Each structure stands twice: as C-alpha cells, then as structure tokens.
Amino acid sequence: MKKKIALHWQIVIGMVLGVVFGLVMANVGKPDQEIKDKAAGYHKELTASLSRQEVLKEELKELGTRFREGRTGGMTYLVEKENIEQEISALDEKIEADQKILLELPTEPKGKTFIENWVYPFGELFINLLKLIAIPLIIASLIKGVADLQDISKLSSIGIRTMILYILTTIFAITIGLGVANIIKPGSGISQETIDRLTSNPGNADVVNQRISDSQTQTKNFVEFLVDIVPDNIFGAMGDNNQMLQVIFFTIMLGVCMLLIGDEKAKPLKDFFDSLNDAILKMVDLIIKIAPIAVFALLANVVAGTNDVEVLLALLKYSLTVIGALALMVVVYMLIVGLYVKKNPLWFLKQIAPVQLLAFSTSSSAATLPVNMERVRDHVGVDEEVSSFVLPIGATINMDGTSLYQAVATIFICEALHFDITFADQLTIVFTALLASIGTAGVPGVGVVMLIIVLQSINFPAEKLPLGIALILSVDRILDMCRTVINVTGDATVATAVAKSVGKLGEPQYED
Incomplete structure (x- = not known):
C-alpha cells in the first residue's frame, strides 16, 4: 500500500511551490522605470502632505487651547484658525488628486x-x-x-x-x-x-x-x-x-x-x-x-x-x-x-x-x-x-x-x-x-x-x-x-x- 504524505509535508510542498510561482509572476509584465519614478514622486508628495496635515491638526488643537486659556486674543485666534483651516482644505484637495493619479498609474506587474x-x-x-x-x-x-x-x-x-x-x-x-x-x-x-x-x-x-x-x-x-x-x-x-x-x-x-x-x-x-x-x-x-x-x-x-x-x-x-x-x-x-x-x-x-x-x-x-x-x-x-x-x-x-x-x-x-x-x-x-x-x-x-x-x-x-x-x-x-x-x-x-x-x-x- 502506498504511504500517504503527512499533512505538514503537503503544506510545505504547497508553500515552496507558492514562493517559486510568486517570484516568477512578480517579474512578468513589470512597469517601465518612467512609470515607477512618476509613482514614487507622487507618493513622496502624498506622504509629505499627510504628515503636514497631521502637524496642522495639532497646531489647530493647540491654538484652541491657547484661546480658551486666554493666551491668544480673539482676533488673532480667528485669523490663525482660518489660515490653518484653509491650508488643511488645500492639502485635502491635493491628497485626493494625488491618490486619484496613483490609482490610474499601471504600477503593478x-x-x-x-x-x-x-x-x-x-x-x-x-x-x-x-x-x-x-x-x-x-x-x-x-x-x-x-x-x-x-x-x-x-x-x-x-x-x-x-x-x-x-x-x-x-x-x-x-x-x-x-x-x-x-x-x-x-x-x-x-x-x-x-x-x-x-x-x-x-x-x-x-x-x-x-x-x-x-x-x-x-x-x-x-x-x-x-x-x-x-x-x-x-x-x-x-x-x-x-x-x-x-x-x-x-x-x-x-x-x-x-x-x-x-x-x-x-x-x-x-x-x-x-x-x-x-x-x-x-x-x-x-x-x-x-x-x-x-x-x-x-x-x-x-x-x-x-x-x-x-x-x-x-x-x-x-x-x-x-x-x-x-x-x-x-x-x-x-x-x-x-x-x-x-x-x-x-x-x-x-x-x-x-x-x-x-x-x-x-x-x-x-x-x-x-x-x-x-x-x-x-x-x-x-x-x-x-x-x-x-x-x-x-x-x-x-x-x-x-x-x-x-x-x-x-x-x-x-x-x-x-x-x-x-x-x-x-x-x-x-x-x-x-x-x-x-x-x-x-x-x-x-x-x-x-x-x-x-x-x-x-x-x-x-x-x-x-x-x-x-x-x-x-x-x-x-x-x-x-x-x-x-x-x-x-x-x-x-x-x-x-x-x-x-x-x-x-x-x-x-x-x-
């Protein structure tokens, strides 16, 4: 009677074949360097925009705290608040535009x-x-x-x-x-x-x-x-x-x-x-x-x-x-x-x-x-x-x-x-x-x-x-x-x- 392969060995064989197949297919139909560079540029801008957005949100929170504690005048608070909110809104639009472009770029093999x-x-x-x-x-x-x-x-x-x-x-x-x-x-x-x-x-x-x-x-x-x-x-x-x-x-x-x-x-x-x-x-x-x-x-x-x-x-x-x-x-x-x-x-x-x-x-x-x-x-x-x-x-x-x-x-x-x-x-x-x-x-x-x-x-x-x-x-x-x-x-x-x-x-x- 033919001996059955143990389950863990069957799984190991499946893992090895999966790794080999994945390595081969990862190199089939790869995008050219120009598209890669373009995508990398947009991603760098996107990361910078997201980081800046987080900083602005913290600044807005800190501004509100200073105003409530009486360390910032009412007019100064309103002006600075509007400036920060405008910058956050502009970043939102830029992030959305960058994400849309990245989705359309054929960056995947x-x-x-x-x-x-x-x-x-x-x-x-x-x-x-x-x-x-x-x-x-x-x-x-x-x-x-x-x-x-x-x-x-x-x-x-x-x-x-x-x-x-x-x-x-x-x-x-x-x-x-x-x-x-x-x-x-x-x-x-x-x-x-x-x-x-x-x-x-x-x-x-x-x-x-x-x-x-x-x-x-x-x-x-x-x-x-x-x-x-x-x-x-x-x-x-x-x-x-x-x-x-x-x-x-x-x-x-x-x-x-x-x-x-x-x-x-x-x-x-x-x-x-x-x-x-x-x-x-x-x-x-x-x-x-x-x-x-x-x-x-x-x-x-x-x-x-x-x-x-x-x-x-x-x-x-x-x-x-x-x-x-x-x-x-x-x-x-x-x-x-x-x-x-x-x-x-x-x-x-x-x-x-x-x-x-x-x-x-x-x-x-x-x-x-x-x-x-x-x-x-x-x-x-x-x-x-x-x-x-x-x-x-x-x-x-x-x-x-x-x-x-x-x-x-x-x-x-x-x-x-x-x-x-x-x-x-x-x-x-x-x-x-x-x-x-x-x-x-x-x-x-x-x-x-x-x-x-x-x-x-x-x-x-x-x-x-x-x-x-x-x-x-x-x-x-x-x-x-x-x-x-x-x-x-x-x-x-x-x-x-x-x-x-x-x-x-x-x-x-x-x-x-």
Missing part, C-alpha cells in the same frame, strides 16, 4: 495582478471556510467540555491556570523582545536617506492612516473591557469572529447552567451539542484537505507583493532581530513542554507543525483555531474539556508573538527617529503591550494597531507617528506571518501545560 485576481481567491476561500466554522466549533466543543466536567470547581481551576499561564508567557515574550532589541539596537545607524526611501514606499500612506484610526477604537480601560465581554445580543456576537470573548462568555454561562439544572433536564441539549461537535470536527477534516492548495495561493500572493528587494535589505537587521527574538520564545515553550509536561519538545513541534504552517500562511490566529483544536486534542493528547476551553480564549487574549514584536518595533522606531526612551518607558511598554494583547482580534495586521497604542503610551511624538509606522510597514506582512506562528504555538503549549496540571493529558489518538 501584470503577473502580480493575475495572482491577486485568479490565484489568491482560493487562499481567501480557505481562510473564510476556517472562519466559518470557528464560532460553531467554540460553542459546541466548549459546551461539551463544560458539561462533561460534572463539577464547576474544575472549570474555575482550569480557568485560573489558563489565565496565569497566558499572562506569564506574554510577559516573558515582551521581556525577551525588549532584551534582544536593547542588545542588538536594530534602529541604530539607519541613515536619513534610508528612512526617506522606506517611508515613501508606494501604498503605505492610506494603510498608515487607517491603522492610526483603528488604534483609537482599540484603546479601552479595564472596566470597558469587562463590559465588552458581556454581549447584549448573542446572535450578533456569533455573527462576528472578532467577538470571540463574548461568545465564550455566553457559552461558559450556558454550560454551567446545564450542570446546575441536572443531567436529566440537560440531556437533550447536551446530545444536540455533542452531535454538532462531531459534525463540525468532520468539517475541519474536510476543509484541511485543501490546505496545501490554499497555502500555495496565499504564499504566491505574499511573495508577488513583496518585490522591492532594496527595501527588504534596508530592514534586514530589524527583521532578523524580530525573528531571532521569536525563536527564543520557541525555546521557552520547548522548556515548558520538556521540563514540566515531560514530553519530547521535537515530538510536540512535529504534532502541531500543520497549525504553525497554516498560521504562517494565513497570518490569523482565529482562522487556524479549528485546526489547532483538532491537532492538540487528537495528536498531542489534550482532553477536549481543556482544549475546548483554553484554545478559544488563547486565540483572543494570548498573542505572545505579537506582543514580542511590539517591544522590538517600538525600540527600532524610537532609535531610528531619535526618540529617547527611559527604563520607566520600557516598563510602560511591558504593561501596555500586555493589556493591548487582551481582546484584540486575531486577524492579519492587528499588530500594527497594537504598536500604535504602545507608542502612544510612551508619549511618542504624534507628528512622527505616521513616519514611524511607515518605516516598518514594508516588512510587516512577512513578520506578521512569523509572529502568528508564535501566537498559535503559545496557545498549544499553554493548553498542553494546563492539561498536564489538572490530569487531563492522555495519549494521542493519532501521531505523525
């Missing part, structure tokens, strides 16, 4: 456009399929897990251990990021010419402004966070993958109430969710079969879109610092698995390899959640009572890789733009990055939003914020893929450690 229109949609379809079953899987498996506990005190024990471990691993991650960045100093020695080139990179201006806008809605205090956990409409929460904490709250509450009403009354509901859980797990098995094709499409799109080698080389030191720090975090996980769980760390990595490869390809902890739950339960041996509780929470609040990245990126931006930070600032980074990781959606690009929150917490100059974010945006997609691998590895490690601590770690059903 035809091969890249082909991948975006005809190849990438297959990868997007796969991600949507995983997101489709994420909420039903959480509800079915978590209710099944809670109902099977038979004792509410066991649930509190698992919950407390889970939260403590998630917080500790996140603090470890941030500390490693700060330590490595302080030793290597990735932003030192970067020239002004390089900064200008990186911040005028095509397509960055709109993304930077969108991320800064998103960061305003993410900033919440602890009380607001607690209020947000409780949904006012569970069906609305179930329709939004970004509201996993709300769904988890309702599901745990329902599971506990099923325990309280007794086995006889709860049996019809329990049987329903047991059947639903089995059906959803079968859907995971079917969806995962197309993973190699999806990975091919996703990687081809990433590679085709990352075709500026000079920009990548300019940020090589920074990128290697992030990746090196992430690798150290893997060592921490392996120490937990080896010393506490008493399992072979390499065996553990082999069992969760498909999860890591999918996380790398999709850049989404939420999208890989169904696969992570299946691998940890069936291939590592974590009891469903633990995996169904720990992993959905981890996909929402545990972002070790992303938190570590915040630390390195903050030090890099501050060094590159000559903003001094103190030891107290670095303690603030630890605290803010920890809080920012809680409740932030596990979707691509959220790391930049969290980074903005961290930079604002140390009073980084507002006028330099767009410049700082634009500086690292060119390699953010690649680093997002790497840090998502650490996020899901951390979730699997904590689930395994919690299972060991409560005697719920058994023998795996399958092994690769």
